[in-house]
Amino acid sequence: MTPDLMEAGAQARARLQAQVLARGEPVFNQGVALYVEDLRVAFDGFQALGGLSLTLGLGELRCVIGPNGAGKTTLMDCITGKTRPDSGRLFFGSNLDLRRMSETEIARAGIGRKFQKPTVFEALTVQQNLELALAGDRRVRQALRARLSAAQRDRLDELLQEVHLWSEADRVAGLLSHGQKQWLEIGMLLAQDPRLLLLDEPVAGMTDEETARTAELFRCLAGRHTLLVVEHDMAFVGELAGADGQVTVLHEGRVLAEGRMDEVQANEQVIEVYLGR
Numbered sequence: 001m002t003p004d005l006m007e008a009g010a011q012a013r014a015r016l017q018a019q020v021l022a023r024g025e026p027v028f029n030q031g032v033a034l035y036v037e038d039l040r041v042a043f044d045g046f047q048a049l050g051g052l053s054l055t056l057g058l059g060e061l062r063c064v065i066g067p068n069g070a071g072k073t074t075l076m077d078c079i080t081g082k083t084r085p086d087s088g089r090l091f092f093g094s095n096l097d098l099r100r101m102s103e104t105e106i107a108r109a110g111i112g113r114k115f116q117k118p119t120v121f122e123a124l125t126v127q128q129n130l131e132l133a134l135a136g137d138r139r140v141r142q143a144l145r146a147r148l149s150a151a152q153r154d155r156l157d158e159l160l161q162e163v164h165l166w167s168e169a170d171r172v173a174g175l176l177s178h179g180q181k182q183w184l185e186i187g188m189l190l191a192q193d194p195r196l197l198l199l200d201e202p203v204a205g206m207t208d209e210e211t212a213r214t215a216e217l218f219r220c221l222a223g224r225h226t227l228l229v230v231e232h233d234m235a236f237v238g239e240l241a242g243a244d245g246q247v248t249v250l251h252e253g254r255v256l257a258e259g260r261m262d263e264v265q266a267n268e269q270v271i272e273v274y275l276g277r
């Protein structure tokens with residue numbers, strides 16, 4: 001290749017990179033979805049996060065566990081921009097500094113969050129809830145009247161199957177079981193095609209069968225999405241982590257241990273502060 005062509009290639013790459021940055025999209029060229037370094041948050045002098053560091057690989061399914069007050073929710077709040085860290089580094093991909101972005105910008109960049117309590121539109125059907133999510137941030141009535149494109153229709157069908165609600169498509173969401181409502185909300189999050197999904201105690205209140213199906217769903221989503229799951233149900237965490245997945249244990253705002261499920265379960269400190277309780 002001639003020097004001219006090499007120069008033109010470098011300029012084209014730089015232009016592309018600048019466009020991506022201007023659009024606020026993450027760049028995952030290092031294989032890292034989320035990079036957290038020495039994150040600190042204090043509330044009125046009380047240190048909720050005291051130097052937390054964590055790296056999530058692209059497409060990874062990571063479980064975060066730890067006793068009450070360990071900082072799990074605060075970590076999620078920092079990632080979504082709800083809480084502003086006092087110091088530390090927090091990057092989505094290699095380029096997006098989440099500390100400089102608003103909650104809306106962070107959501108648009110592809111970080112979706114599922115809270116413990118489902119928040120679906122109870123009076124609408126399962127399908128209408130998903131249609132709304134696919135239509136984006138348009139107003140409810142306008143979104144319901146808008147016709148979905150053929151691609152969106154296909155995606156709707158895919159979502160209904162993915163979250164096990166195909167046979168419930170025309171049912172009013174208020175009549176679903178607790179577990180089904182949780183799946184519907186996960187489907188609504190997936191409709192926005194997030195790159196990173198934060199899931200806070202997703203199986204709390206679910207039956208054993210619903211919990212097993214949720215584990216299966218999350219394992220299917222990993223790879224296409226990066227998942228960070230906060231959960232106290234250790235059987236569920238074990239299902240998600242499998243033999244090789246990494247589990248992170250938080251305690252007093254820091255990472256106490258990180259490793260495979262069997263390593264974490266055998267860790268004396270983890271047993272003392274969390275598992276042995």
Ligand SMILES: Nc1ncnc2c1ncn2[C@@H]1O[C@H](COP(=O)(O)OP(=O)(O)OP(=O)(O)O)[C@@H](O)[C@H]1O
Pocket residue numbers: 043044046047048066067068069070071072073074075
């Ligand atoms: N807005 C706030 N103001 C004051 N203190 C707070 C605030 N948010 C969290 N904290 C404190 O920070 C610590 C960490 O809380 P956090 O909710 O992140 O823990 P957690 O690991 O999610 O706990 P749990 O498992 O009970 O949900 C707790 O001691 C909590 O009381």
